[in-house]
Amino acid sequence: MSRSSVRPAKRVYNRRIIIASVVYAAMLLPTTYIVRHYTPELPLRIVLGLLPALGIVAMFVALGRYLLEETDEYLRACMVNQILWATGGTLSLATMWGFLENFDAAPHLPLYVVAIVWFFCLGLVGALTRDRAA
Incomplete structure (x- = not known):
């Protein structure tokens, strides 16, 4: 492009x-x-x-x-979709990790990792849905 x-x-x-x-x-x-x-x-x-x-x-x-x-409404909607999937994925992963930590089954992670995971999920969803937004 x-x-x-x-x-x-x-x-x-x-x-x-x-x-x-x-x-x-x-x-x-x-x-x-x-x-x-x-x-x-x-x-x-x-x-x-x-x-x-x-x-x-x-x-x-x-x-x-x-x-x-x-x-562009379509591109904006695609970004909102990407944000929603990234947020849901990050919250799900953070919740699972929190329970694992609580049960001494995973090491403690600092909270700033949540933002890193969210941006990773945002990029992953963007890569997986790129053909739809083109």
Whole structure:
């Protein structure tokens, strides 16, 4: 698909996702290093803990803005379908994992993993339904 065939809303969405991903990576690496090597006080740890989350939040904002800005109803409906499947899949996996953890049958995972799994599910559903949206 050539650049000119990508719809304007999708092009803006892609740019926002790339920027949010760069922000996430740019915040994650130094904050993790600082916390592991310098043991800062609690107020600074709170700030450092929230900084990488800003990139993830920006990704969700970009997705919401895409839904608002996409004028093609079919493409918007396809994205909503993708979001619903990703959400259902992620909530199902998180629930199953939570019960396994509760029964000491699986190791504890940090909560930020839920967002990672959700984006993975979003991409997987998108790949599986790509022919329908073309």
